[in-house]
Every structure is written in C-alpha cells, then in structure tokens.
Amino acid sequence: MTERRLAVNRLRDRLPVPPASIDRFLARHGSPIIEGERATFVFRGEADEVRVRHRVVGLADPMPMRRLPGTDLWAVTIDLPTGSRVEYQLETRRGEHYETFNDPLNPRLAHSPMGSSSVCAAEGYEVPDWVHHDPEARPGELVEDVLRSKALRREQPVRLYLPARYSPALRYPLLVVHDGTDYLEYAAMKTVLDNLVHRLDVAPVVVAFVPPRDRLKEYPNHAPHARFVARELLPTLAERLSLVDHPEGRCLMGSSFGGVASLSTAVRYPGVFGSLLLQSASLVFTDIGKDHGGGPAFDPVVKFVNRYRAKPSRPVERIFMSCGTYEPLITPNRSMVPVFRAAGMTVKYVEARDGHNWEDWRDRLRDGLSWIFPGPQKFVYE
Amino acid sequence: MRTILLGPQRFMTTAGTALRSLGVDGAVATINAGWEEREDAVEELDTVLGGDTRHLRLYHRMFDVIDKDEHFASAAMTFRDSHDALLSLYRLRLHNALDGVYAVQRRSREAQERGRDDHGAFGALDDAVETVRHVDAWYAAQLKVLYAELDERAPLDDSGVIGWHRGEIAAMLADCAALVMPGGHVGSLLRALRLFAVRVPAQLPVVAWSAGAMALTERVVLFHDHGPEGAREAEVFDRGLGRVEGVVALPHARRRLRLDDRDRCAVLARRFGEQHCVLLDDGTALELAPDGSLPAGARILGLDGAIHELEAAHA
Numbered sequence: 001m002t003e004r005r006l007a008v009n010r011l012r013d014r015l016p017v018p019p020a021s022i023d024r025f026l027a028r029h030g031s032p033i034i035e036g037e038r039a040t041f042v043f044r045g046e047a048d049e050v051r052v053r054h055r056v057v058g059l060a061d062p063m064p065m066r067r068l069p070g071t072d073l074w075a076v077t078i079d080l081p082t083g084s085r086v087e088y089q090l091e092t093r094r095g096e097h098y099e100t101f102n103d104p105l106n107p108r109l110a111h112s113p114m115g116s117s118s119v120c121a122a123e124g125y126e127v128p129d130w131v132h133h134d135p136e137a138r139p140g141e142l143v144e145d146v147l148r149s150k151a152l153r154r155e156q157p158v159r160l161y162l163p164a165r166y167s168p169a170l171r172y173p174l175l176v177v178h179d180g181t182d183y184l185e186y187a188a189m190k191t192v193l194d195n196l197v198h199r200l201d202v203a204p205v206v207v208a209f210v211p212p213r214d215r216l217k218e219y220p221n222h223a224p225h226a227r228f229v230a231r232e233l234l235p236t237l238a239e240r241l242s243l244v245d246h247p248e249g250r251c252l253m254g255s256s257f258g259g260v261a262s263l264s265t266a267v268r269y270p271g272v273f274g275s276l277l278l279q280s281a282s283l284v285f286t287d288i289g290k291d292h293g294g295g296p297a298f299d300p301v302v303k304f305v306n307r308y309r310a311k312p313s314r315p316v317e318r319i320f321m322s323c324g325t326y327e328p329l330i331t332p333n334r335s336m337v338p339v340f341r342a343a344g345m346t347v348k349y350v351e352a353r354d355g356h357n358w359e360d361w362r363d364r365l366r367d368g369l370s371w372i373f374p375g376p377q378k379f380v381y382e
Numbered sequence: 383m384r385t386i387l388l389g390p391q392r393f394m395t396t397a398g399t400a401l402r403s404l405g406v407d408g409a410v411a412t413i414n415a416g417w418e419e420r421e422d423a424v425e426e427l428d429t430v431l432g433g434d435t436r437h438l439r440l441y442h443r444m445f446d447v448i449d450k451d452e453h454f455a456s457a458a459m460t461f462r463d464s465h466d467a468l469l470s471l472y473r474l475r476l477h478n479a480l481d482g483v484y485a486v487q488r489r490s491r492e493a494q495e496r497g498r499d500d501h502g503a504f505g506a507l508d509d510a511v512e513t514v515r516h517v518d519a520w521y522a523a524q525l526k527v528l529y530a531e532l533d534e535r536a537p538l539d540d541s542g543v544i545g546w547h548r549g550e551i552a553a554m555l556a557d558c559a560a561l562v563m564p565g566g567h568v569g570s571l572l573r574a575l576r577l578f579a580v581r582v583p584a585q586l587p588v589v590a591w592s593a594g595a596m597a598l599t600e601r602v603v604l605f606h607d608h609g610p611e612g613a614r615e616a617e618v619f620d621r622g623l624g625r626v627e628g629v630v631a632l633p634h635a636r637r638r639l640r641l642d643d644r645d646r647c648a649v650l651a652r653r654f655g656e657q658h659c660v661l662l663d664d665g666t667a668l669e670l671a672p673d674g675s676l677p678a679g680a681r682i683l684g685l686d687g688a689i690h691e692l693e694a695a696h697a
Binding site for chain 2: 165169170171200201202244245246248348367370371374375376377378379380381382
C-alpha cells in the first residue's frame, strides 16, 4: 500500500511556484496540516529563523522550521499520535530580534493565566461535548463569598457553586478546588459541572472555588493554607450548607502546584477528606541528591514529596490522578501511583496525549469527577 | 391478578395498547414519583393513557410531609445519612467480592482454553459468586435494621400528615380501574411507595415500565455497565412491592448492559440465580400469567451469560 505524500512535500515537488500558489496552498490547508499521524507546522514570512516553541517532552524545543527553497514559506513536520493535543507558539528571529506569537494561520487558541497559545489537535482528538453550554442543562448557581481567615490573616474570597435545584432537605458532597478562579475561567468548570450533573454522570455537588494569593508560597505544603481549608473553610461551609458529614463526601482538587496543595493539606489533616482529584500534580522528588531541576520554587515541593515518599501515609481513601504524557511531570506522576497504592489508597490513574495545560485538565474532568462523586445514572430508568 | 411489564416508552410507546388490552373500564391511577420534580408534567402520559387519569403525586406529597412534619423530616435525613454510609460500605465490599469473581472466572476460562478443567472442578467460581450473594444479603439485612430504626424514631403511623396522605391515596386507588407506573428515578419511587405504604390490590390491573416495573418486583437491582466511572457494578438497592415474584427487572438492558460480555452477564445471572433476570427493552410487553409467572418468550439472561427466551415449561 502506498502512503499518500504529505501536502508540503507535494508542494515542494512543484517548486518553483508563483506566490499565488502558496496563497492557495495556505488557504486550503491552514496550519498545522494534519495528515494521519503527521502534523506539519507552516509559517509564511521573511525571517532568518522560524521555530516552533512548545513544551512537549520528547520533541526538540525550540523546533526549527525549514524554508522551502525560493519561497517565504517555512515548515516542519512531526509525528503526532492519534488523539494528541499540543499547545505551541511560533518564534521568529530577524537579526538579533526574537518574536514569539501564536500561529497566525491557526485560529484555534487555548487560554491560560499566562496568555494564549495555538492548539494543534491530532486526528482523533475532539473537544468533549460536555464542555459546551447545553441549553437543556439546568444551571447551578455561583455565589461570591468572602471568609475572614485567621490562618491566612486575610479576607479569602471563595466562589461557591450550588447545583441546580439545591435543596437544604438533601445533603451534598463538597469539592474544594485550588486555583478555583482559573478552573472557572480556563477549564469551563461551571459549564462542565452543569452538564455532568444534568447528564447524571456526576452527583449534584457543592463546589468551593478558592483562588490563591501567593500561589508559590501557599500551595507547596503551607501550614496556614492547610489550616484555612480544613479548619476554617470546611466548618464554615458545613454550617451554612447541607453537606455530607463524612470524609467520603469531601474531596480536595487541584492541578500542578494545586495538586501539591491538595495532597499536603490532606496529609496535614488525615481522615478529614475522603478523596483527592490531582491533575498533573507537581509531585517532583529526588531519589538522590538535591538537583531536581525545577528551580527554587520547587524546593518546598521536593522537600514535601521526598518526605512523603520516605514515609507514605494514607490521608484519604481514594485518589484520582491524571497527567499528560507530553508534560515533564509525567514521570513523577507515574512514579507516585504505586506509592499511593502501597500506602493503601485506591488510585484511578488516567493519562492523555496532552500537556500541562488547562484544556487537558478540563478534558479529564468527567473521568475524575464521575469517579469521585458518581452521578445517579444507575437510579434512573426512564 | 393482571400485570403487564413493558419496555421503555420513550421510543416505542405501547402503554396505551397494553392498557386497552386489559379492557379496563374506569379511571386509571398513575404513580410517577420517579419523575421527581417533573411529576406534574403529565400531558403526554394523559394522551397515551386516554385521558381519564388520577395522578397520585407521591413525590409532591413526600415533600409536603417533609415540610409539615419536622420530626419525620429529621428522622428521614438521619436515615438517608445512614443509608448512604451503608451503601458506601456495601459498594466497597461488593467491588472487592466481584473483583474476586472476575479473577477466578478469567483463570477458569484460561484453564478451559488450555484444555484443563481443574479450576472448574474446585467449584471456585460458584463459591466466589456465593461470596457476592452473601454481601448482597448482608446489605439487605442491614437496610432492614435501618428501616426498623427509622420506624422507631419516627413511627409513620403516628404522623398525622402522612396518615392524611395515605388515606387520600388509598381512596384514589380504590376508585380506579387500573394502575400505571412509569419509569424515572427508582430510588425516589421506592421511597415514596414506602412512605405512603402503597398497597396495590391484587385485583387491580397494573401496567408498569422501566423504574415502575422494577418497583413491582421483590428486589430492586441497580445496574449500568456504561455508567459513571465509579459506579458500574450491579447492586441491590431495596425491596420492591413484591407483586412480581422471582424476577429481577432489567429495563434498557441493551443500552445499559454489556450483553456481548458473556462472562460478565453470566456472573449477573448466577448472582441472582434463584430469580429470572428479565430483559425489558424497547417493544417488550410481558403479561404475567394468572399465577404470576412470566410468559413464554420472555427474554432472560441465562447462567451461561447468553440471552434466552423462556420456554413455556419454565415460565
């Protein structure tokens, strides 16, 4: 069986071509060009160098593009396994001047607190339908609240999600979300919750979205933060709302450093929470020496994780973990699964061909939330 | 006693035909508490049933009780908390017990495929299934204790508001010529039936589907092989009205069960071996015989995990 040649190679075979042919090529294909399990990034313009910038482990970063002879078109082709999703930007060098920007030929963007990136989605990747607004899904309510925290010595804002038809005559599980504002903003978590509750995938749940103030200080095993969550936030919410009064009905969730905050809070207050939902948690550790490669911000993380690995405890019953196979944290996450299991916890671990980003975390929400707080599908027989 | 169990009605509406086949003359009572807050959205149901309906509105009555009887509401909340805790432990035990069954089953299957039958000879699979049945029985016994505690804390017979509703429901049922029980949330439906101690007179013809059909059986088993991540094993939930005996009702079986996984289906059938696991898919209509037995042709899960049609002699 002969494999069809890549579009960019077919163009190369026709060189030299007039600029109008390149115009038509780009209008037809855009960028990146996905052909089977190959992705070709293209850029058009004058520059001394053009490179693809990304954070995919296993691919060169920066990844140089090559100019097609006699044209101002640049291209590079990579292998891209089915179902992959990669965020990237382009970088040009003109003399000593470097510029980094989103791919002008690609309308698909992902957003994060750091700005936006272009998205390269391989064949087989689809944005889950439960991410989009569903007019049939009855919306829950977001309530702004502020707690006076002695532990943090400040007013701590909290956004509370109450599921549709919230009734004080029923009891609800509680999910505490680190980086709460970002989960709402960049992972569409309000819409996701509305949809998953509506579809009976996830039990109606009360969610406390908690933003940090000084994330790098508060999230890697910080006693005041843990005290705030376990000793201030939890009792306050239990007093105000109708919540399940059992560890099994309480889950801490977070991504990246927020995952470390979730685990370290649970370790400091064992038995208070029943489960953790950790997404690409920054569980960096060293087996020997102190060179962890993460920079000073990771020093307290490594100290905490090393200590935990030396003496693993069982602060919760169940942990859901997800991680992108293209992110540097894949090895620490894979390594922690057997450690958690050996400590006696039930672990559900999910990987995706994605990176350390909010859309990856968004796309894994159904797996995680429905495992932690399964919805009542089993009860409904229409 | 005339009882007709139907498949789901969303895509193939047969309830009207089934009701007419009973030749009832008079009003038709409905219990659709499984529809929960949509309980009053009955226009379509009324059309299907011919219009002369009396909706018992058990779900709304249940909330009326909770609103008006604080003592009962508090006791019910305590019961729900205890029941949730029990369910959680039950699921933990169940998953571990079923993991054991599937492990033994895999090994037995592999041994068979290699031409060795020594694993089957030890009766390991039957014994592993027995462990699951034991867990089911333990759960049912503990649930019975919880109900006894609830009755002790808040005797239903002492509640004026519950008594009033019960009287009205019984009177409405007495005035009707048939009862129809649609699907919905089987937990809400069972809770409402229990709260109001609904007794369906033997002589009252009944047409039921989906959750309604499950509620008529002795033991309600929840199942959804394609359900949320954390809840995929079939589990006993509660006792039903017991009008339909010897049956585990499996509505939407084709959509909810992995029927092509013979091993998994075999475990389900063996687990509830003393009862028929009856598939109630779209278009199914089973009128029970006067002695309450299933009619010939009813589709059931066999102990081999395959789907069989019940023959007349076994019905």
